Amino acid sequence: EATIEVTGLRKRFGRTQALDGMSFTVLPGQVTGFVGPNGAGKSTTMRVVLGLDSADEGSALVGGRPYASLRRPLSHVGALLDAGALQPSRTARNHLLWLAHSQGLGAGRVDEVIEQAGLATAARRKAGGFSLGMRQRLGIAAALLGDPPVLMLDEPFNGLDPEGIVWIRGFLRSLAAEGRAVLVSSHLMSELQDTAGHLVVVGRGRVVADTSVADLITTA
Ligand code: ADP
Numbered sequence: 001e002a003t004i005e006v007t008g009l010r011k012r013f014g015r016t017q018a019l020d021g022m023s024f025t026v027l028p029g030q031v032t033g034f035v036g037p038n039g040a041g042k043s044t045t046m047r048v049v050l051g052l053d054s055a056d057e058g059s060a061l062v063g064g065r066p067y068a069s070l071r072r073p074l075s076h077v078g079a080l081l082d083a084g085a086l087q088p089s090r091t092a093r094n095h096l097l098w099l100a101h102s103q104g105l106g107a108g109r110v111d112e113v114i115e116q117a118g119l120a121t122a123a124r125r126k127a128g129g130f131s132l133g134m135r136q137r138l139g140i141a142a143a144l145l146g147d148p149p150v151l152m153l154d155e156p157f158n159g160l161d162p163e164g165i166v167w168i169r170g171f172l173r174s175l176a177a178e179g180r181a182v183l184v185s186s187h188l189m190s191e192l193q194d195t196a197g198h199l200v201v202v203g204r205g206r207v208v209a210d211t212s213v214a215d216l217i218t219t220a
């Protein structure tokens with residue numbers, strides 16, 4: 001079951017209440033836009049879903065299960081955080097081969113995800129010389145390695161050129177049309193309004209609006 005269910009997450013960093021009752025569901029088959037200003041809690045939510053941060057309260061489930069209980073996590077959920085951590089001295093292709101190997105996924109999909117992410121001409125260049133846009137593409141390729149039913153991408157539009165933004169919009173929609181649950185964050189509504197069918201708008205660690213884009217446009 002391709003879903004993300006976030007229920008009542010609360011998380012404090014010192015005096016900062018980063019998450020203050022964050023709750024929403026991401027369903028398969030459409031792009032869910034996760035929109036809100038910087039500091040609203042989007043990255044923290046994704047990190048909690050991935051078990052990289054622990055919540056003080058609440059639960060986060062991927063396909064009905066906690067991330068920590070997934071035996072092959074990359075086959076369940078692919079994530080792009082921080083424009084994809086990469087190893088600067090490796091070529092893009094070797095980075096993906098290493099990642100596939102270290103996750104027990106095999107090399108079978110490496111060339112396919114390179115193609116999907118539009119990296120074919122750059123795959124044998126060292127990732128350390130990549131622009132932010134190219135790093136985003138490499139991070140997206142890495143997220144797709146396990147062919148996961150659930151994808152979480154944190155600010156994937158950052159650093160992409162206009163052509164890359166057009167590409168990623170269509171690509172995200174096609175991934176969702178294949179039946180995946182796709183959660184995409186942005187601090188700009190304009191980046192998501194033509195891409196997301198479902199919008200979760202957040203501020204100060206909680207959801208302030210949760211709506212289908214069709215409803216938003218007809219009531220506007
Ligand atoms: P967004 O992704 O929406 O920009 P974040 O989840 O990154 O928001 O941040 C939410 C709040 O939590 C912000 O006030 C941020 O400064 C704070 N925060 C996030 N991570 C940490 C951390 N590791 N230590 C201290 N504060 C943090």
Ligand code: ADP
Nearest residue numbers: 063065066067068069070071072073074075076
């Ligand atoms: P994942 O969390 O990777 O989806 P699953 O629990 O769905 O793993 O199991 C995937 C396959 O591996 C299933 O066929 C399941 O029966 C089998 N399996 C699950 N746990 C174990 C285990 N501890 N040892 C051997 N096979 C297992």
